Ligand SMILES: Nc1ncnc2c1ncn2[C@@H]1O[C@H](COP(=O)(O)OP(=O)(O)OP(=O)(O)O)[C@@H](O)[C@H]1O
């Protein structure tokens with residue numbers, strides 16, 4: 001393992017064999033690596049195999065075959081060292097319900113052998129960072145779902161471990177708390193931690209992750225940084241067009257373009273099209289000449305459109 005890598009996964013496969021049910025290939029030959037100090041995203045729809053990959057990395061389940069290394073340690077051969085290298089927030093919450101927020105953090109710090117002086121300094125910092133300071137004396141059981149989630153992430157960050165794994169850490173957070181949590185994740189990465197996160201929120205991956213893989217049915221269907229993924233041979237552009245007026249003829253024309261997304265509201269049209277740069281320019285000229293445009297705006301489609309497109313392409317290929 002190269003020592004600039006925090007995670008190395010090679011040809012990882014996990015087949016669950018539930019009783020009286022057919023086996024499930026939850027992870028099917030997945031390979032990726034994560035450089036130290038970066039934020040890495042595992043993206044995919046429900047059941048894609050994200051949590052299973054996380055469970056193998058955190059030694060909670062053994063792989064069926066393939067290799068998984070964390071911080072230079074083999075998840076199968078060196079489970080103890082692997083676990084010592086990482087802090088994880090699992091998709092299912094786990095914490096001391098009957099302890100206050102503060103005591104949850106103190107117990108966690110003790111358990112992870114963080115010296116008391118350091119814990120006393122860092123606990124108020126994370127409480128503040130995650131907007132939990134005012135609730136530090138509240139029992140965990142009395143917290144809202146979103147606050148519990150933040151307490152979980154706060155604990156992982158308190159640990160000071162080189163690798164932090166967050167499985168759907170921001171699910172269920174309101175926009176403001178999501179922002180706070182995302183900022184905290186960024187800050188932690190800038191201090192040198194490696195962060196692996198799973199999400200199906202594409203905008204989140206888009207503004208957080210240095211690199212990401214998209215998995216579907218246990219297989220990687222795309223990988224790279226956000227702009228690389230966007231350039232995967234399927235350029236897609238989102239446009240806002242404002243027409244002088246819109247007739248049935250215009251609507252028909254727009255529909256015939258086979259858009260990934262189309263919304264018409266009075267004379268304003270939001271449309272996402274899979275075309276090259278040149279085709280888009282030509283199309284705008286054409287629309288202006290034929291129907292009369294007052295205004296247009298073009299930008300590369302966001303990850304969500306690309307993602308949906310990749311997944312549906314994959315489905316068609318398998319038919
Ligand atoms: N313990 C298990 N036994 C049998 N099958 C399982 C088990 N855990 C997961 N699976 C199956 O493996 C596949 C991948 O599940 P996994 O939880 O890894 O998906 P995920 O990408 O995390 O999805 P989500 O977005 O819903 O969290 C699914 O088909 C799931 O039903």
Ligand SMILES: [Mg+2]
Nearest residue numbers: 050051052091
């Ligand atoms: Mg999951």
